[in-house]
Amino acid sequence: MAKSAQSRAAKSGGDSTPEEILTYYRDMLLIRRFEEKAGQLYGMGLIGGFCHLYIGQEAVVVGMQAAAEQGDTVITSYRDHGHMLACGMDAKGVMAELTGRRGGYSKGKGGSMHMFSREKGFYGGHGIVGSQVPLGTGLGFAHSYREDGKVTMCYLGDGAINQGQVYESFNMAALWKLPVVYVIENNKYAMGTSVQRSSAGTELYKRGVAYGIPGERVDGMDVMSVRKTGAAALAHAREGKGPFILEMMTYRYRGHSMSDPAKYRSKEEVAKMRQEHDPIDRLREYILSNKVADEAKLKDIDREIKDIVSAATEFAQQSPEPDPSELWTDVLLEA
Amino acid sequence: MSEITLVQAINRALTRAMRDDPTVVVLGEDVAKDGGVFRATEGLLAEFGEGRVIDTPLAEGAIAGLCVGLAAQGFRPVAEIQFTGFIYPIIDQMMNHASRIRTRTRGRLTCPMVLRSPCGGGIRAVEHHSESPEAIFAHMPGLRVVIPSSPARAYGLLLAAIHDPDPVVFLEPTRLYRAIKEEVPDDGASLPLDRAFVVREGSDLTLVTWGAMLKETMATGERLAAGGVSAEVIDLATLKPLDSETVLRSVAKTGRCVIIHEAPRTAGFGAEVAARIAEHGLLSLLAPIERVAGFDTVMPLLRLEQHYMPEEQRILAAARRVLAFR
Ligand SMILES: Cc1ncc(C[n+]2csc(CCOP(=O)(O)OP(=O)(O)O)c2C)c(N)n1
Ligand SMILES: [Mg+2]
Numbered sequence: 001m002a003k004s005a006q007s008r009a010a011k012s013g014g015d016s017t018p019e020e021i022l023t024y025y026r027d028m029l030l031i032r033r034f035e036e037k038a039g040q041l042y043g044m045g046l047i048g049g050f051c052h053l054y055i056g057q058e059a060v061v062v063g064m065q066a067a068a069e070q071g072d073t074v075i076t077s078y079r080d081h082g083h084m085l086a087c088g089m090d091a092k093g094v095m096a097e098l099t100g101r102r103g104g105y106s107k108g109k110g111g112s113m114h115m116f117s118r119e120k121g122f123y124g125g126h127g128i129v130g131s132q133v134p135l136g137t138g139l140g141f142a143h144s145y146r147e148d149g150k151v152t153m154c155y156l157g158d159g160a161i162n163q164g165q166v167y168e169s170f171n172m173a174a175l176w177k178l179p180v181v182y183v184i185e186n187n188k189y190a191m192g193t194s195v196q197r198s199s200a201g202t203e204l205y206k207r208g209v210a211y212g213i214p215g216e217r218v219d220g221m222d223v224m225s226v227r228k229t230g231a232a233a234l235a236h237a238r239e240g241k242g243p244f245i246l247e248m249m250t251y252r253y254r255g256h257s258m259s260d261p262a263k264y265r266s267k268e269e270v271a272k273m274r275q276e277h278d279p280i281d282r283l284r285e286y287i288l289s290n291k292v293a294d295e296a297k298l299k300d301i302d303r304e305i306k307d308i309v310s311a312a313t314e315f316a317q318q319s320p321e322p323d324p325s326e327l328w329t330d331v332l333l334e335a
Numbered sequence: 336m337s338e339i340t341l342v343q344a345i346n347r348a349l350t351r352a353m354r355d356d357p358t359v360v361v362l363g364e365d366v367a368k369d370g371g372v373f374r375a376t377e378g379l380l381a382e383f384g385e386g387r388v389i390d391t392p393l394a395e396g397a398i399a400g401l402c403v404g405l406a407a408q409g410f411r412p413v414a415e416i417q418f419t420g421f422i423y424p425i426i427d428q429m430m431n432h433a434s435r436i437r438t439r440t441r442g443r444l445t446c447p448m449v450l451r452s453p454c455g456g457g458i459r460a461v462e463h464h465s466e467s468p469e470a471i472f473a474h475m476p477g478l479r480v481v482i483p484s485s486p487a488r489a490y491g492l493l494l495a496a497i498h499d500p501d502p503v504v505f506l507e508p509t510r511l512y513r514a515i516k517e518e519v520p521d522d523g524a525s526l527p528l529d530r531a532f533v534v535r536e537g538s539d540l541t542l543v544t545w546g547a548m549l550k551e552t553m554a555t556g557e558r559l560a561a562g563g564v565s566a567e568v569i570d571l572a573t574l575k576p577l578d579s580e581t582v583l584r585s586v587a588k589t590g591r592c593v594i595i596h597e598a599p600r601t602a603g604f605g606a607e608v609a610a611r612i613a614e615h616g617l618l619s620l621l622a623p624i625e626r627v628a629g630f631d632t633v634m635p636l637l638r639l640e641q642h643y644m645p646e647e648q649r650i651l652a653a654a655r656r657v658l659a660f661r
Contacts, residue, residue, distance in 0.1 A: 162394050190393055198392040322639055
């Protein structure tokens, strides 16, 4: 009882309960460990194609999901494993898709960048940079048309923000007051190109000003700030006031994809972010110093996560490969 | 002199073109500081500076449109699109502007731009990173479409594309980037952009292909030779304008033809080649033409990729059917 009342408080931007804080910790840790394992499996040649890890950015999607409501929808780019896990999709199905197995969310035919779950409100997983933005705007249009009170969280990168279709979408979303929160994950780089080198005007949260879309910059390495600002943005959209832009200042620790020349930033820069701003370490310290839980409890969580990731890894290696006949399915509905 | 890969040959041609002609500029996402996803533009920034080697923001449509504007002012822009899956917004600029500037201005303006992009599968990547959209571009009047299949041809054809006064879509088979090495003298000599290459001479059967499939097609030729069949292999290299003469001459000699491509079968460029033979060489045919192509589906993830790609066995089976036809 008390828990759900407080949970409602958290969604509207109030303080999180101890249980909720531990959930954030758990969810971020799950993404971190899952991604570390995915990186290993890639190294072993078990994952084909591309694999973009979310390590370092966990607080963004976990904070937003903490503020979201059941029935809200999510769409993002190819750096999507974290979003899927945060939406409640099964780690086994995600990992098995990475390894291209039948038990994966796309029957092993889509891979890292192309997974979907209608039940969990996750609409992909898109490999074309920026193209998810009009799609996300359309998801928001559907919420608006149905008047179902739900909001779409449309994630995009600091590189994607310079694609023209983003502004075509902003205009429509503002014109029709669509319930969409555009979440820019500013991890400072688009592949090897820094925001400074790609963008005229680096305050990306202001990119909606011409359309009257409010925007805010958020410390994306702090799950509590993300949740709080996220809740306010979602409330704005839910109340029919139209879209909102959040610029999450974050950082990816790993290379862009699994091959990365790493010539565009220094090792020191990466090390400094990891040491001083890590979202998981930061929440862990908060938990311990505010006595939200003790070391033993956090150890339990560690163990629980380890088990989930091991089970997912095992499943992803044991699930059978797709049958060759699958090559011809799901192209058009068979007559 | 040492042997180089196809991607090194591209780099060599770009370097040579930029040294020889100050109007050549290179632009695209991550082409300058990173030297491109496949390092095709490595070293260009250091030699030619930021003015001529430009990292662009993520905006494919504008990159292509910008090239049209630059070209209209007498520059020779060479744009890199990281993978052909990202080229689709550019179709607007290529179809509506690049390919029509000459016609629309009755020759007062031209568009000497080159659009480079790695294409094709076999690299264990799904969809966007493994596409073969050559037929889409070949359908546009006013464009040249070129696909090299060896380091030497990549060098000579890219130089020709850059020198050419009209827009060229230059598709580079990703799978071949580092697969073969050969000597490529940096002599600045370009190859003709309207000529197919007979890469293996034969008298019993004509195998027509382009790009990465040349590898499997040549292997099939060898295999047939072991069984006493003499196959002629043609690398089209330039799809548009198509050198049908070389194909027709070969078919007149062999009477039998198999066309091999990786792109989906329906309305693939193989259909155009088959139609040319039907129009102008029907009476020299001794057997129906066969096409060995990708399926009418999307390039799948790694575990099914091998079933998608037209491998040697499929080419060989088609060749045997065509040879057996009486
Ligand atoms: C239209 C398009 N152009 C280029 C690419 C290649 N590419 C993939 S990710 C990327 C950088 C995107 O950076 P950003 O939007 O900041 O997202 P991040 O990778 O940092 O999460 C590029 C250039 C692509 N996938 N789609
Ligand atoms: Mg980025």
